[in-house]
Amino acid sequence: MTIAIPVVLGVMLALALFGAAAVVGRRTWVPCLAIGWAAHVAWDLALHRSGAGAVYTPAWYPWFCVGFDLALAACILTLGAITPKKLQVGDDS
16 A cells, blocks of 8 residues: 555644644643644545545544534533633642
C-alpha cells in the first residue's frame, strides 16, 4: 500500500490544528476545544466519505462520527460553562 506525500502532509496539518485546539481549549479557552471537536466533522466526512478512508469505512461510520463529534462538542461547551477557566478534570482542590 502506497501513501501519497500530500495525504501524509494533510494528516500532519490536521494533527497540528486539532492538537493546538485541544491545548488552547484545555489551558485557556474551553470553547476552542469544542470548536476543534466540531470541526472534526469536516475531517470525518472528507476522509471517510471520499478520501483514503472511504475504501475500508462502512457507509454508516462517517455519520456516526458526525453525531458523536457534535454531541461531544456540545458537552464540552456545557462543561466549559460550568467551569469557565478550564476543565477541572481530576482536580480535587
